[in-house]
Amino acid sequence: MRLNMESISGDEFEISDEQDSTAQEKIFVTVRVRPLNGKEIAKGDASDWECINNTTIIFKNNPSERSTYPNAYTFDRVYGCDSSTKEVYEEGVKGIALSVLNGINSSIFAYGQTSSGKTYTMSGITEYAIADIYDYISRQNDREFALKFSAIEIYNECVRDLLSHDGAQLRLLDDPEKGVVVEKLTEANLRDCNHLKELISACEAERQTGETTLNEMSSRSHQILRLTVESSACAYEGSDSGRTLAASVNFVDLAGSERASQTLAAGTRLKEGSHINRSLLTLGTVIRKLSEGGKSHIPYRNSKLTRILQNSLGGNARTAIVCTMSPAHSHVDQSRNTLLFASCAKDVSTNAQVNVVISDKALVKQLQQELARLANELKLPPGSNDSAALIKEMELQIEKMGKEIEELTQQRDRAESRLDYLIRVTGTDPNSLPWGETETSDIYEKSLINEYPALETYEGDSMNKYGHADMEGSKVDFLDENSPRHFSGQHYVPDPSKEITINPEDSYKDQSIEKTLSIDNNNNIAKVLEDSSKEEDQNIEEISSINNIITADETGMDDSYESPKEITQDVQTKVERSPCSSDSEISDSEGICLTRSKSCYALTTNASSEKEVIAENTDDNGSETGKQDEHIQIIPRSKSEADVKTIDQQDSSTPVTSLDEKEIEQKIRSSDVSNEPDKKTEPEANEPIDPEKDWSMVFEKQRREIIKLWNECNTPLIHRTYFFLLFKGDRSDSVYMEVELRRLSFLKNTPSRATSARALSRERVMLSKKMLKKFSSTQRDVLFQKWGISLDSKYRRFQLSQLVWTKTNDIDHIKESAEIVAKLVGIVELNQTPKELFGLSFLPKQDHSKSSFYKSTISFT
Numbered sequence: 011m012r013l014n015m016e017s018i019s020g021d022e023f024e025i026s027d028e029q030d031s032t033a034q035e036k037i038f039v040t041v042r043v044r045p046l047n048g049k050e051i052a053k054g055d056a057s058d059w060e061c062i063n064n065t066t067i068i069f070k071n072n073p074s075e076r077s078t079y080p081n082a083y084t085f086d087r088v089y090g091c092d093s094s095t096k097e098v099y100e101e102g103v104k105g106i107a108l109s110v111l112n113g114i115n116s117s118i119f120a121y122g123q124t125s126s127g128k129t130y131t132m133s134g135i136t137e138y139a140i141a142d143i144y145d146y147i148s149r150q151n152d153r154e155f156a157l158k159f160s161a162i163e164i165y166n167e168c169v170r171d172l173l174s175h176d177g178a179q180l181r182l183l184d185d186p187e188k189g190v191v192v193e194k195l196t197e198a199n200l201r202d203c204n205h206l207k208e209l210i211s212a213c214e215a216e217r218q219t220g221e222t223t224l225n226e227m228s229s230r231s232h233q234i235l236r237l238t239v240e241s242s243a244c245a246y247e248g249s250d251s252g253r254t255l256a257a258s259v260n261f262v263d264l265a266g267s268e269r270a271s272q273t274l275a276a277g278t279r280l281k282e283g284s285h286i287n288r289s290l291l292t293l294g295t296v297i298r299k300l301s302e303g304g305k306s307h308i309p310y311r312n313s314k315l316t317r318i319l320q321n322s323l324g325g326n327a328r329t330a331i332v333c334t335m336s337p338a339h340s341h342v343d344q345s346r347n348t349l350l351f352a353s354c355a356k357d358v359s360t361n362a363q364v365n366v367v368i369s370d371k372a373l374v375k376q377l378q379q380e381l382a383r384l385a386n387e388l389k390l391p392p393g394s395n396d397s398a399a400l401i402k403e404m405e406l407q408i409e410k411m412g413k414e415i416e417e418l419t420q421q422r423d424r425a426e427s428r429l430d431y432l433i434r435v436t437g438t439d440p441n442s443l444p445w446g447e448t449e450t451s452d453i454y455e456k457s458l459i460n461e462y463p464a465l466e467t468y469e470g471d472s473m474n475k476y477g478h479a480d481m482e483g484s485k486v487d488f489l490d491e492n493s494p495r496h497f498s499g500q501h502y503v504p505d506p507s508k509e510i511t512i513n514p515e516d517s518y519k520d521q522s523i524e525k526t527l528s529i530d531n532n533n534n535i536a537k538v539l540e541d542s543s544k545e546e547d548q549n550i551e552e553i554s555s556i557n558n559i560i561t562a563d564e565t566g567m568d569d570s571y572e573s574p575k576e577i578t579q580d581v582q583t584k585v586e587r588s589p590c591s592s593d594s595e596i597s598d599s600e601g602i603c604l605t606r607s608k609s610c611y612a613l614t615t616n617a618s619s620e621k622e623v624i625a626e627n628t629d630d631n632g633s634e635t636g637k638q639d640e641h642i643q644i645i646p647r648s649k650s651e652a653d654v655k656t657i658d659q660q661d662s663s664t665p666v667t668s669l670d671e672k673e674i675e676q677k678i679r680s681s682d683v684s685n686e687p688d689k690k691t692e693p694e695a696n697e698p699i700d701p702e703k704d705w706s707m708v709f710e711k712q713r714r715e716i717i718k719l720w721n722e723c724n725t726p727l728i729h730r731t732y733f734f735l736l737f738k739g740d741r742s743d744s745v746y747m748e749v750e751l752r753r754l755s756f757l758k759n760t761p762s763r764a765t766s767a768r769a770l771s772r773e774r775v776m777l778s779k780k781m782l783k784k785f786s787s788t789q790r791d792v793l794f795q796k797w798g799i800s801l802d803s804k805y806r807r808f809q810l811s812q813l814v815w816t817k818t819n820d821i822d823h824i825k826e827s828a829e830i831v832a833k834l835v836g837i838v839e840l841n842q843t844p845k846e847l848f849g850l851s852f853l854p855k856q857d858h859s860k861s862s863f864y865k866s867t868i869s870f871t
């Protein structure tokens with residue numbers, strides 16, 4: 011919708027509703043030709059240009075001479091040398107300049123070569139516009155006006171405040187609402203018209219001018235005078251009190267383009283001329299690109315001038331350009347350039363818009379209306395719509411709604427968890443079933459009746475999503491080949507008449523751990539899971555100190571078993587420490603390199619083997635060689651000396667009866683002993699155990715000891731679960747079991763290490779606890795995002811990690827944890843979750859064969 015031009019350009023400036031919307035219009039372009047000046051006349055310069063009517067200017071001398079250029083140019087208005095500035099102002103520029111009174115930004119430019127009459131024209135236009143503005147204001151009774159004035163010049167690409175005398179260079183800032191603004195620019199509140207005239211005179215005095223051969227008073231800078239007009243209707247009944255209009259009008263007197271050959275400029279003038287030309291060139295490019303539709307990049311930022319004028323050129327401003335030119339033949343090239351610029355400018359569109367500002371009064375009125383509406387909505391007693399009562403009432407309602415939302419969110423989460431669980435159990439997505447197939451949906455509905463608070467811990471989605479296939483994809487393969495790798499949920503077609511057997515991990519068949527759930531007995535399931543949840547909560551409460559966990563774990567041990575201390579002593583009586591074990595160096599768990607081989611001497615079973623091993627690790631002088639640090643030498647107490655195995659971490663040339671990794675693996679695979687551990691049989695108290703015959707019992711016993719020592723040593727759970735997954739009762743595992751026992755016994759007796767591990771562990775537990783309890787779901791989202799955990803199953807993963815850190819009391823929990831951590835590790839490695847959170851600094855990378863796992867574990871710990 012076009013602006014109501016009549017109302018603006020006429021004597022009266024009425025505010026029309028029509029002006030509210032954006033109005034697209036072209037830049038108003040006029041050309042003004044000044045008379046030949048004294049010098050030009052003296053030189054005998056001919057006048058080349060003639061305005062043949064109000065809109066057309068022609069090149070009148072020998073048109074064929076320059077046939078490549080047009081000889082006639084048409085613009086909105088053209089003015090010959092006998093025209094006055096008043097005419098130039100009145101017939102077009104005025105309407106645009108006075109748009110500011112209607113809340114529309116506007117800009118009036120003077121563009122042309124040096125000495126063409128820009129300053130002459132602009133100073134006249136500014137004077138007329140100011141007079142009209144103040145005249146208009148003086149005749150308005152129903153609106154109040156406030157005027158402000160600021161002025162800058164751009165001299166040699168530096169922006170200066172013309173109302174300030176300090177000459178400081180000002181910065182340009184990008185304001186999201188206002189566009190480019192000049193920082194710290196003085197803005198004078200105008201008292202009246204005379205005040206403004208005084209300030210303009212002061213600016214003229216401040217502006218950089220200098221004498222050139224073409225102009226005695228040549229402007230050496232671009233000058234922008236800005237007048238801001240704010241107006242609001244006076245408050246009276248029926249007035250348009252809601253509208254406060256604010257807009258600015260810019261009076262822009264550009265420096266003139268010049269040719270050094272013509273101005274004979276040198277030194278400062280040459281430098282100024284160069285800056286002027288460069289910025290005008292950018293202005294020309296901007297105008298040209300805008301005239302082409304502005305689809306390509308507009309290089310506003312290439313000069314301060316175009317940056318500042320960005321809004322006036324094709325932006326939210328009405329714009330008029332007065333192109334001034336000399337008629338002299340000696341300036342014909344410059345004149346043609348000016349006309350070319352003017353031709354482009356007339357094709358540029360702007361989107362002027364009325365700037366309506368909500369006044370304080372209007373705001374108050376709006377707020378009162380809003381309060382009344384709210385009071386009505388909240389059903390407050392009539393007349394009680396004061397803000398305090400409203401705020402209180404609203405706060406109460408918001409609080410109530412917040413609770414409801416929280417409750418609903420919890421309900422939704424629980425339902426989601428149940429759904430995930432059932433999908434995993436049944437292997438069927440209820441949503442995928444066609445209507446009418448009610449079996450699964452029955453089960454689903456039935457299950458929804460019950461509460462499964464801890465179902466997230468068995469969460470199937472993440473298992474399917476991040477289960478074994480993913481781990482394989484990421485080359486995480488930490489099970490030996492004899493272990494089944496069924497981490498994903500079972501695909502099970504439910505039969506309501508039968509029991510659903512949930513075997514959380516086929517690989518644990520050897521442990522006879524199967525969870526049997528009956529569809530008809532969902533309450534039992536719920537109870538089990540509820541108990542589990544309660545236990546978890548209890549754990550959370552209990553883990554304020556890691557020592558509490560350890561104590562709880564210890565009390566949970568079977569009395570019929572020897573205490574770890576006794577076991578350790580038992581092991582120690584059968585092995586002897588090497589002399590150098592006393593100064594074994596142990597690093598902390600954060601990965602400092604450790605000297606580990608010395609403690610392994612302790613596993614040698616007799617003097618001869620000890621001597622042999624020592625011989626391998628000492629130089630001629632009997633001192634330790636560097637190689638010691640590279641070897642772990644293990645002799646199971648049940649094996650003969652010939653069975654000594656050396657795990658060589660780095661130096662395969664070690665001459666001890668050594669087996670490399672592959673050999674160990676091969677040996678493990680070809681072992682006659684089944685990987686299936688024997689059934690869990692509680693040994694009779696006081697019954698002596700023959701390690702050779704009753705390996706499965708020994709294994710069970712050692713495993714319990716190890717678990718207890720893990721707790722005592724605050725062993726990272728990731729190690730525990732890996733260990734648990736890898737060493738499942740194979741006869742050849744005895745080597746590792748003994749090493750683990752020996753290692754843990756050693757760690758337990760090393761207070762500094764135990765302390766640091768405890769601190770670390772406590773920190774992790776507290777972190778988990780804090781995260782679960784303290785943060786709102788929104789905060790958790792933020793945290794997870796920050797930590798790079800994808801949000802799809804974040805809460806579930808968190809639940810898993812929580813379980814991992816808290817439920818380590820007994821072997822069943824270790825098994826659960828093992829499964830979960832296996833998934834978690836897959837998730838973690840795939841998503842690069844922060845290692846600290848899950849203790850992954852302990853993780854052996856990539857290779858998860860037994861020997862490599864243990865080697866790297868030992869090197870860590």
Ligand SMILES: Nc1ncnc2c1ncn2[C@@H]1O[C@H](COP(=O)(O)OP(=O)(O)OP(=O)(O)O)[C@@H](O)[C@H]1O
Nearest residue numbers: 044123124125126127128129130225228229265266
């Ligand atoms: N239309 C005009 N009628 C009479 N004199 C004019 C006219 N235009 C300009 N002049 C005179 O020409 C001279 C140069 O004008 P002015 O300083 O305005 O040029 P300019 O384009 O601003 O030059 P510069 O770019 O170097 O500052 C002045 O003496 C001015 O009085």
